[in-house]
Amino acid sequence: MNATAPSHHTVMRSQLGRARGLGSGHSGTEYWIVERVSAASLLPLSGWFVIQMFRLGGADYEDVTKWGGKPVNATLLAALVATSFYHAEAGLQVIVDDYVHGKATAPAKLLVRFGCGIFGLLGLVSVLKLALGRKG
């Protein structure tokens, strides 16, 4: 909250009156659940990815594309990318909620959604191209 003088002269109803008696928002737990479920899903997916990176690190283009062309690898990689950015979006939104106040909140949240969405989609499209778009 910014340290300005109270601006409640501009509204007929007092600000306390507006805030009081509304009770709980009846929503909000979904963010908490989204964070936990995606985090739990990321544990096995990340473990799989670490093992794959040990097998693949330093390999050349042909080997890596061959790896990405296998259906199971492509599926798990797509799941990892999607879950990662889903989890990142949920986490970054909470950070924006906590630290960005006033007029900047909405654009910051939109930016988080847009950024996570675009990078997630770029990852998914790349995985699909590796899996489906092979010549010959």
Next chain:
Amino acid sequence: MQDVREALYVGSRSDGKLIRRPMSPHLQVYKMRLSMFLSISNRITGVVATAGSALGVVWLAALARGPKSFAKARKVTGNPLGQLVLFGWIVSLVWHTVGGLRHFIWDAGHRYDKKELNEDGPVAIGVIAGVGVTLATALLATSCCRARHRAKLLKKAS
């Protein structure tokens, strides 16, 4: 009105003039403790891990684009600065994972007393340092060795 919480800060002085009531002091009055550091570092490493994942997706896109783009991406990941970024990404991921696992334990209703929190903090630091540095070093070393080995084989073949 920008923030409904402002409503709770409206007070009046003895002469009747409306004022903004003072806020109680927050973080600045507390001594920095390990649990505070681990709490905020979980958020920071989450942001860093996201940035690293975005770069990872760029690598994936370069791979999907073709051999030329992949060669460019390999130049970046093979560069000392690129290796440092990869190292930082892996360590942040391990850090954020350890923090997340602690959250799972707390959510299940365990290890959430002051004494237990203070006991587990240094353990978390140890696990992060041990697993993070070992994993990052092992992955980067494996990749470097394999890349060099491949390059040697290619030279012999040509």
